[in-house]
Amino acid sequence: xQWYQRRVAITAGETPGEKPHMDxxxxxxxxxxxxxxxxxxxxxxxxxxxxxxxxxxxxxxxxSCSMNxxxxxxxxxxxxxxxxxxxxxxxxxxxxxxxxxxxVPDMTHFFEQYASVQPWLQRDEKIEYGATQLQQSPxxxxxxxxxxxxxxxxxxxxxxxxxxxxxxxYLGPAVLLQSYRWLADSRDHKTKERLExxxxxxxxxxxxxxxxxxxxxxxxxxxxxxxxEIKKLMAKHL
Amino acid sequence: SSTLSSLRALxxxxxxxxxxxxxxxxxxxxxxxMSPHLTIYKPQLTSMLSISHRGSGVxxxxxxxxxxxxxxxxxxxxxYVSLAEQFAPGAGxxxxxxxxxxxxxxxxxxxxxRHLAWDTGKGFKIAEVYKSGWFTVGSSxxxxxxxxxxx
Numbered sequence: 001x002q003w004y005q006r007r008v009a010i011t012a013g014e015t016p017g018e019k020p021h022m023d024x025x026x027x028x029x030x031x032x033x034x035x036x037x038x039x040x041x042x043x044x045x046x047x048x049x050x051x052x053x054x055x056x057x058x059x060x061x062x063x064s065c066s067m068n069x070x071x072x073x074x075x076x077x078x079x080x081x082x083x084x085x086x087x088x089x090x091x092x093x094x095x096x097x098x099x100x101x102x103x104v105p106d107m108t109h110f111f112e113q114y115a116s117v118q119p120w121l122q123r124d125e126k127i128e129y130g131a132t133q134l135q136q137s138p139x140x141x142x143x144x145x146x147x148x149x150x151x152x153x154x155x156x157x158x159x160x161x162x163x164x165x166x167x168x169x170y171l172g173p174a175v176l177l178q179s180y181r182w183l184a185d186s187r188d189h190k191t192k193e194r195l196e197x198x199x200x201x202x203x204x205x206x207x208x209x210x211x212x213x214x215x216x217x218x219x220x221x222x223x224x225x226x227x228x229e230i231k232k233l234m235a236k237h238l
Numbered sequence: 239s240s241t242l243s244s245l246r247a248l249x250x251x252x253x254x255x256x257x258x259x260x261x262x263x264x265x266x267x268x269x270x271x272m273s274p275h276l277t278i279y280k281p282q283l284t285s286m287l288s289i290s291h292r293g294s295g296v297x298x299x300x301x302x303x304x305x306x307x308x309x310x311x312x313x314x315x316x317x318y319v320s321l322a323e324q325f326a327p328g329a330g331x332x333x334x335x336x337x338x339x340x341x342x343x344x345x346x347x348x349x350x351x352r353h354l355a356w357d358t359g360k361g362f363k364i365a366e367v368y369k370s371g372w373f374t375v376g377s378s379x380x381x382x383x384x385x386x387x388x389x
Contacts, residue, residue, distance in 0.1 A: 020271045068273075071280025095275035098265040105273060109261045116255040161285065164275050168258055203254065209356050211284040214364050225362035232359055 020099070023048070024088070029081065036069055036091070037076040040103075053103040060218060063153030067103050068092040073155035075218045094154060096164035110154050113171050117179040117197070122190040140186040146221055147181035150174065156213035156223045162206045169202035173213035173223030176204060180226040183233060195230075195237050204230055283371045291349045294342035301339065336386035344385065345378040 025043045032042045037055055044051045053076070054064040060078035069079050070089050082089055097105030121127065121134075157163045157172030171179070179198065182188050198204045204227065213223040253259060279285075309315045327335075352370050355361045361370055 068278060071278060072282075090278065092278050093273040095273055095279055097273050098270040099273050100270065106261075106265065106270070109255075109258065112257045112261065113255050159279070161275075168253065168262065171255075197254070200254070208288065209353065210288040211362075211364075211367050212279075212282065214362065214367070215282055215284050222362055222364075224367075225359070228356060228359050228362060231357070 022090075029083070029085065032081070034080055035077055036079040036081055036089070037065055039081055040076060040091075050102075052101045061151060063151035066094060066153040066155045066158075066218075068095055068158075073159045073216045073218075075153060075155070078218060094158035096167070097158060105158075107154065109167065110157065110172070110174070111152075113175045114152065114178060117171070117175055117182070117194070119178050119182060121182075121185070121188055122193075123187070124189045134187045136186050143184045143186070144181065147177060147184065147226065149219055150177055150181075150221055151219060152178075153218065155216050155218055156221075159212040159216040160207075161210060161212070162208060166202060166206050170206035171198075171203050173207075173227060176207070176230060177221065177223040177226040180230050183230065191233075192237060195234055198230065198234065199238055204234065207231075283368055287349065287371050287374065291346060291353070294346040294349075297342035298346055301342070333383075333386050336389075337382045340382040340385045341378065344382045345374070348374045348378050348381070 025047055027039050027042055032038050035058075037058060040051065040053055040055075044053075053067070055077065056062040056064040058077045060075050063075070065076040066073060067076055069076060069091050070082070073094060076091075091103065093099050093103045094105050097107075100106055123134075152174060154174055156177075157167075157174045160173055163170055163172040179194065183191055183194055188194075207224075207227045209224060209228070211224045214221075214225070217223065305315070308318055311318075352361070352374055355370070361367065
């Protein structure tokens, strides 16, 4: 029988004033699926039904189960449980976020920041949807590879110390990656306006190339590089 | 350009993202705890080298200003050198101390070139970041020791 200890950050969802604390659970790995999400579900089903976390697709595409596992941010559903049973795995919510309960952070501001970069196609003329194809060469389309696949899980932004200290004004790697996705799209005409919207000391320039973001992205994307490209565009056009 | 001239710090009443003030107020009202960050996040080469760049920058600036101020103090710089010489530590200790003094300056400079490469958009693949990172650490140690032994 293999026993595996898991410490999960529990915060007071019900009792106000109760201090957040850690709970430890022992999981028999023979009775459990291979991923951290499987363990969380086992704990919830068999040990503590009040354990609260977000989850949906269980295949690393929806971005719901993002949390801090073993010190780094990933998706629980594609994070394999460390088979070394002598070691504990610590699970925390995404860092420096306001916690609703247990492993559930309040993502409202993150999504508000995403909306603020106007993540949709904008052209000089009014778009008549379906009238014509907005054509793009294969080379132009290739630029979008590594940008469009973002699932907005927030692992990167919440791994960034700069975002920890300035999340009110700094947009963070996830939102900036998406901002670059639209800046780089050849079919979008509003590049200058998008860059002008970013022209202040905080929105982009709190990035100090720490690179925790690219290190932690569970989808293998590179927000650090995208932000560097934004800075180059800002220098060129503004 | 006119856009650059409007670059100034935003005050909290000028949040560009609508709903920011409301969001933070709500968290305060609900009394929500903040999830841990520095205490739990795994130290990685990315973050450790970055903070070292900041630390070494402060460190060598202190050394620079400190050294400059010392020349203005009574007795001048040579007075303090002779004071230190009275301790007469071994050659090995002197070498180590010199290397430690040189390290922030050397590391900051070498990592500075890494930053300049990043500014051109080069070296952002995570494998490249780690390769250049370890190279920076290694070369900083070697160059510091070299400087300490030769100068």
